[in-house]
Amino acid sequence: MPQHDSPSATPLPQDAHERQRLENVHPSGWRNPLPAASYHLVVVGAGTAGLVAAHAAAALGAKVAVIERALLGGDCLNVGCVPSKAILRTSRLYAEMRNAQQYGAQVPEEFRVDFPAVMERMRGIRARISRADSVRRLSAAGVDVFFGEALFTGTDAVTVDGAKLRFRKALIASGARPDTPSIPGLAEAGYLTNENVFDLTALPRRLLVIGGGPLGCELAQAFCRFGAQTIIVQSKPMFLPQEERDAAQILSDAFARDGIEVRLNTTAVNVRMADGQKLVDLVREDSKSTVEVDAILTGTGRVPNVTGMNLEAAGVDYVATTGIRVDDFLRTSNPRIYAAGDVCLENKFTHTADASARIVVQNALFLGRRRLSALTIPWCTYTDPEIAHVGLYVREARERDIPVKTFTIPMHDVDRAIADDEETGFVKIHVKERTDRILGATIVARHAGEMINEITLAMVAGIGLGTLARVIHAYPTQAEAIKKAADAYTRTRLTPAIQSLLQRWLAW
Numbered sequence: 001m002p003q004h005d006s007p008s009a010t011p012l013p014q015d016a017h018e019r020q021r022l023e024n025v026h027p028s029g030w031r032n033p034l035p036a037a038s039y040h041l042v043v044v045g046a047g048t049a050g051l052v053a054a055h056a057a058a059a060l061g062a063k064v065a066v067i068e069r070a071l072l073g074g075d076c077l078n079v080g081c082v083p084s085k086a087i088l089r090t091s092r093l094y095a096e097m098r099n100a101q102q103y104g105a106q107v108p109e110e111f112r113v114d115f116p117a118v119m120e121r122m123r124g125i126r127a128r129i130s131r132a133d134s135v136r137r138l139s140a141a142g143v144d145v146f147f148g149e150a151l152f153t154g155t156d157a158v159t160v161d162g163a164k165l166r167f168r169k170a171l172i173a174s175g176a177r178p179d180t181p182s183i184p185g186l187a188e189a190g191y192l193t194n195e196n197v198f199d200l201t202a203l204p205r206r207l208l209v210i211g212g213g214p215l216g217c218e219l220a221q222a223f224c225r226f227g228a229q230t231i232i233v234q235s236k237p238m239f240l241p242q243e244e245r246d247a248a249q250i251l252s253d254a255f256a257r258d259g260i261e262v263r264l265n266t267t268a269v270n271v272r273m274a275d276g277q278k279l280v281d282l283v284r285e286d287s288k289s290t291v292e293v294d295a296i297l298t299g300t301g302r303v304p305n306v307t308g309m310n311l312e313a314a315g316v317d318y319v320a321t322t323g324i325r326v327d328d329f330l331r332t333s334n335p336r337i338y339a340a341g342d343v344c345l346e347n348k349f350t351h352t353a354d355a356s357a358r359i360v361v362q363n364a365l366f367l368g369r370r371r372l373s374a375l376t377i378p379w380c381t382y383t384d385p386e387i388a389h390v391g392l393y394v395r396e397a398r399e400r401d402i403p404v405k406t407f408t409i410p411m412h413d414v415d416r417a418i419a420d421d422e423e424t425g426f427v428k429i430h431v432k433e434r435t436d437r438i439l440g441a442t443i444v445a446r447h448a449g450e451m452i453n454e455i456t457l458a459m460v461a462g463i464g465l466g467t468l469a470r471v472i473h474a475y476p477t478q479a480e481a482i483k484k485a486a487d488a489y490t491r492t493r494l495t496p497a498i499q500s501l502l503q504r505w506l507a508w
Ligand SMILES: Cc1cc2nc3c(=O)[nH]c(=O)nc-3n(C[C@H](O)[C@H](O)[C@H](O)COP(=O)(O)OP(=O)(O)OC[C@H]3O[C@@H](n4cnc5c(N)ncnc54)[C@H](O)[C@@H]3O)c2cc1C
Pocket: 008, 044, 045, 046, 047, 048, 049, 050, 067, 068, 069, 070, 071, 072, 073, 074, 075, 076, 077, 079, 080, 081, 082, 084, 085, 148, 149, 150, 151, 173, 174, 175, 176, 194, 215, 305, 308, 309, 340, 341, 342, 343, 348, 349, 350, 351, 352, 353, 382
């Protein structure tokens, strides 16, 4: 079983896919170029935020350098979104095969889960997608690529691998890493995080997942569906604590149906080894229990990468737990230096890393005044069903004294969801009372991540729910749930006065 690895470790090539990925994102024998006299923009970290900024700035004619200590593409490509979504897809297939009879198909009861093949497929997908993040593409765009640790030596200079890079502006996009829970015995027993779980080539027979956030929930469901006996512990009373209670409840129910052992309000307090097994002590209120597992996966949050860069020399303020301090324009305490992505944002998503990097390019290089607070940011947890959200939650609207009216459509009222046997969930859209201005929405559905984009578009473009009622949605699609919610809003416009007017018109 792989043990926890250092955050910057570069995995060794294991097969053709891995060799291809590494050739793209950290080629063997790479030699850093001679630095230019000065750069318009030096980017520290080549994850999503760094790559987006580098490509955008170079396309606009800026002289750009990128410094990356490990792998181009950062977390999303290498140990985050891409590998996780690839294995989730296969886990869904296995779940559907187990339910095949429901669809009128016969699958042998004891079909084999080929875990090594699942992971090989994932590596193939990751290698393919790595082309977009490759050194070749960056170099072709005119960006100087430096591999090594970035170390600031002043307010306008940074060193890497012995070379000094001077900059007019810099972007710190150093991302985040897994936050390890301080559980006695955990380190000695060994554990998995997102940084090594995708290196597994054998399925753990019994898996304990610590943490009920997006990462823990997605991977617990995937590994359970691959056949691992999976227990998930969550210290809070529900999964995905920031989501609405009914959404989180649907997820708990789905986990139970999958056969995941759900332990809410439960904390892992100690780990010890016995006969090669990991024994984990759990505490729930006053009751204690011990579970025996082969592997432990932690998903208890992310901490920003702020140390080791000598940010003090650069005059960049940070807080170890929350990251680099930025203003609404993403400028740090050093006006030459900006930050983007996980290292400074509360919403740690690839699309926010991307959006924040675009803001930085405009504000840092082109006198832009774009604000982070102006963004409308959706997100999605890719469990089955998916849970997606955008805008305000009801509790947030109430905190701001905004009166809210909510329109909810259960997915079992949507023809396509019935036809697909994907009836679990709902579309819930919140508007400001007595108006059709959309404040926010939560969608729980098989394809919630796709559906939330329509609501995000409406919010960004200032399109009200009344207008969505006039948008023809192709039949049958699950997104019709949004149209139904919009129709429900339109019906509220039929006040008694309007109804009686209509009746008089018809009578005439
Ligand atoms: C398992 C998992 C699944 C996820 N799934 C999703 C999803 O489905 N959708 C979604 O939107 N988000 C998802 N995320 C979150 C997403 O991966 C991150 O929000 C995104 O990668 C952040 O990009 P970034 O550029 O800010 O940082 P990173 O991708 O972390 O990139 C930072 C880079 O900086 C480099 N670096 C750090 N310090 C230095 C230094 N001193 N010198 C040089 N280089 C340095 C690092 O090596 C790294 O390559 C997931 C995350 C995980 C862990």
